[in-house]
Amino acid sequence: MTQPTTQPTTRPTAPLRLQFAAVSDVGRVRKDNQDSGYAGPWLLSVCDGVGGAARGDIASSTAIQQLRKLDEPPTEDLLGQVAGALHRAHDRIGELVDEDPSLNGTSTTATVALFDGTRLGLGHVGDSRAYLYRSGEITQLTKDHTFVQSLIDEGRITEDEARVHPHRNLILKALDGIHEAEPDLFHIGLAAGDRILLCSDGASGVLDDRRLADILSTGGPDFAAVELVRASLEAGSSDNVTCIVADVVDGSTPVEDPPPILVGAAAELRRRTRSAKGSLFRGHRAGDTGELEPVAAEIPDDVPFAISNDPLDPEQARYAPRPPRRFVWLKRLLAGLIVLGLLWVALAAAWSWSQQQYYVGEQDGTVVIYRGLNADLPGVSLSSTYETTDVQIARLSDFDAGKVREGIDAGSLDDARRAVDNLASKQSTDTTAGG
Known part of the structure; x- marks a missing residue:
């Protein structure tokens, strides 16, 4: 967890305020962390970089640097501010790709929650997630922009089957500076006692709602964030894991805002000179403070492609800017019928002319x-x-x-x-x- 460098400020009295914590870990398989996260008094955000060799870490950290500018008392137009920040992040990534063509193919998910003292304005692109834990019940607030989610929506697979689907990492929307991805934008009202979770798919991909709720039901935000990361790794997550937990508490008494927290690639890019890139996560369960050592990735024998002599990193094939081809046979049939219809019209017109x-x-x-x-x-x-x-x-x-x-x-x-x-x-x- 990155140590804050900014000084606390005193906020005016507001109906509610946030107490937050953020943790990001490279995980046991990845060689670098392509997640970025930010938690502040007014803003929570998680970005999961996509691109593998195309440097998804740059995409996610660039997006967070743009989004973190929202961390101040917002205007009434929460969603307008969130949409504007997402579009600025999108444009900035495009500028970086123009400046360095080797970054072509990089992109990032983005889940943003802007707080105004009573509610959240959420913006969402990709498959990072936001959850609300309230009165012992957990609710997923965002909807994944993924291929497997489209299969779930069609009733072709279940959510449990989606977790092990071979194309579960294929996302259909992301900020890439090229394809204009319209974000999902919506409000959610808050009440004291609510707990908010934003996480990358390194956590949500292996922990179901029941397990998430079990962890969120205990401890403070810091404890819950650390336990979510630990549980994700223990459940076999092969991805980077980033979790932000924020408690909604009564804000009737003026208090000093806690300093913001920056985690993941956005915090680590400044420290790239370090030779070791192992897991940065240090747990605290039962007094355990030992670093979790990374383990070698197991590549299935049936992986059909490779770059040089190294198996293809799934991150390099993760982002699909166009929706999957579904109902191909139906589209071909409709195209054939259209051609036949046009041919019939032409023949009918020719026959009518001939009869004159x-x-x-x-x-x-x-x-x-x-x-x-x-x-x-x-x-x-x-x-x-x-x-x-x-x-x-x-x-x-x-x-x-x-x-x-x-x-x-x-x-x-x-x-x-x-x-x-x-x-x-x-x-x-x-x-x-x-x-």
């Missing part, structure tokens, strides 16, 4: 008027007999008979009838023609 065309031709030695086109497709006739005349081919000259057999195109039915009248007049004068 006429030509003069021959049928069984008699001159007739056809409606349609003077052409045929294999197995398809594009015309039909419209009107039979008494003009006989045999009584026409060879030239006129040949023209009729080839078909005399007419722009309209009237034009076709005039062509027949012309042939009839020739028939009556050329009585010896033909044979």
